[in-house]
């Protein structure tokens with residue numbers, strides 16, 4: 107159910123991606139049930155429509171599922187320092203919530219999740235899928251992806267996942283949710 111591809115990017119590409127982690131990162135410590143519910147991390151989102159390098163990387167990643175960067179609204183850069191965590195959650199949009207109406211209209215459901223691990227020199231931070239008893243180990247330059255929806259488009263509850271507590275060092279992650287259709291509202295967060 108979860109695909110892992112080792113050494114998906116080169117060390118040179120890794121260095122370029124690491125440069126995105128800068129002073130613009132926003133500290134998110136929230137347990138209020140919002141977009142960043144139960145996360146302690148620093149993050150920022152970049153619109154791939156405005157970044158040629160991210161387009162190239164994500165076009166290559168998404169060729170595995172026959173899609174392009176145009177199916178992504180934002181590429182997220184997330185940094186989990188010591189104490190960083192993302193508690194158990196699912197990535198598909200709750201169709202019963204009115205706050206998701208515009209997102210569902212402009213691109214549909216978050217069909218896939220793609221992760222790119224930029225380092226493995228920290229302790230903790232594994233991506234854990236308790237429903238299927240699977241824990242993904244951090245490995246520098248490894249890409250991981252899975253499908254959040256079932257064949258009928260409904261949510262696959264088995265994809266619930268978490269980022270385990272980082273107990274030493276820092277975890278650097280690039281991630282994106284891949285929508286069912288191309289996202290045409292590119293300029294603002296939906």
Ligand SMILES: O=C(O)CCC(=O)C(=O)O
Nearest residue numbers: 192197232233269279281
């Ligand atoms: O940090 C991770 O390993 C998982 C990230 C995550 O849960 C998400 O982007 O939805």
